[in-house]
Amino acid sequence: MELKFDPQNPKYEFITTGSRAEEVLKILANEKIIAVDVETTDLNPYTGTLLLVQLGTPEISYVFDAREINLCDFPLYKELLENPKYLKILQNAKFDYQFIKLKTGSQIINIFDTMLAEGVLTAGLRGRNAGLKELASTYLGVDMEKATRKTFYGYTGKITEDQLIYSGLDILVLFPIFEEQMKRLQAEKLVNIAKLEFAVTRVVAEMEIRGVYINVDKWKEIIASLQKKRDSYARQLQEAIRPYYNNTQSDLFGNVSDCININSQTQLMDLFNNKLNISVPSTGDAILATIDHPVAKLLRDYRGYEKLISAFGDTLLAKVNKVTGRLHPDFMQLGAATGRFSCSNPNLQQIPRNSEEAPFRQCFTPAPGYKLVVTDYSSMEMRVLADLSGDERLIQAVSDADVHSFTAALMFGKEYSPDFKKKYPDLRQAAKAINFGLMYGMGASSLARQINVTPEVGQEYMDKYFANFPSVRKFLEGYATHAVKFGWSATPAGRKRWYHVPDKTDPDYKKKIAQIGREAKNHPIQGTNADVTKYALVFLHERLKKEGVDGFVTHTVHDEVVCEVRADQAEDWAQIQQYEMVRAGELILKKVPVKSDPFVGDVWEH
DNA sequence: AGAGGTGGTG
């Protein structure tokens, strides 16, 4: 395509004085679309320094020296970034948003993010987010040099010409990429979903800036008590297996040394298969649970504690930010192929539920003077399935009853009553397994294994289920068929997911087709849940601003949103939070009620 | 460095 700049020699101007900055900002104010990028010494906005801010037109990049010029002093700079009449194009806007907000006091409004655009255009086809180098290559055929990027890391010197050329090119490529992506978004009818993602990215940026408070002392106490228990089980296990290993050696400190490394899969397999003569295919918990042997029992106990300590111990505390004293996880808003978030460093979405021994979530508390307002959607995925399939019985079940009890009553020929859960807990559990399993495209044999019945009985349950909910079967099969035929599926809100459909000659053709079928059955359900939660995040952020509430969205876990709000405003806000969550749900769900009960308190639980 | 196993969440 025709470029308005020379990739080898991009036009740029280095702005180092206030007077020139003022002039350039006036020039930029005549533009409708501005490309934005920053260069920093660190990825962390709390510890890094802002070196350069690039604002560009399609022809020229203006590179502001952020160490020389205090951009906070220029009302026009703030105007350009905050006025929605200027469209701002960025690659991974979340990053730039955070530095610009914290270092120059402006919030970017009206964003087009090339990384997110690519994400919605290629959902399911790529493992990770697209880098700018990749976008420039695929859309423009331009090979970008990225080696200069790392020269900014920890940089304290004078900005070099190489660095300026690099910074300049970084935003000039954004315009033609934006134009090409816009065409594709329109062709794929993905404009609305892209707009949703662009609106969400501001919320995510703010969420990460705020972070979550964690009670470090309480966390340490939990870990210490878990370590005690783990070590006790480890010792017992080593003693129990010592007879099988001619091991009476002592280590340097006179302690009897261990027979095996309990964490080693290889050594455990040897222990079970060769020493204990218990043949096991693997050492997973499902297998261990079936083995009636003290070593298996000790290992299961050990594993329970070891897991919690290794995954949620000191490594998590090491991620507490030195400046804020809070955790600032990375939220990737297109982390999953279905449109869901993923989260890392640390992954707040996998903190264990509170339990007697390990009440981890109780350590997540509000800052002094604040409350946590927690809302999650009630049985969201079942409601989505009922609404989208239009199945009358399922709609009735999610609307008027406890859906798992209702389906259990139907399938096992019992009378439904509000106390069904108490009367027939096992039947309800079986129905719940079916309800969840079918949302993942589960087959009869897996179902049978899970609820501990023969494959024949599993098939009977499955048949009976779909006899009761005929539209559900039609709906799910329809998605599977469509995905295989066209190579993609879409949620009602318009979010697409693509599939690598194998060639008929592929030796694994059937297996891969089955896989696509299962993924496609799950996509409208999980994807719609994600769509709804993302609308809710945007609505909540807007309301917090509009109402002038002293509060912030701090995190989200798929169908749950947590806000931290000044204590005296928390109860009123909880009503608004509930209202906006339901409003977001009702944008998509038209046939079933959306439910979301708020919880106001001092710990993260509900 | 990457793969595989295991296990935490929705």
Add this chain to the structure above:
DNA sequence: CATGCACCACCTCT
């Protein structure tokens, strides 16, 4: 022949 979706962290082994 196998057949439940979506993730991330930690461990060991190669």
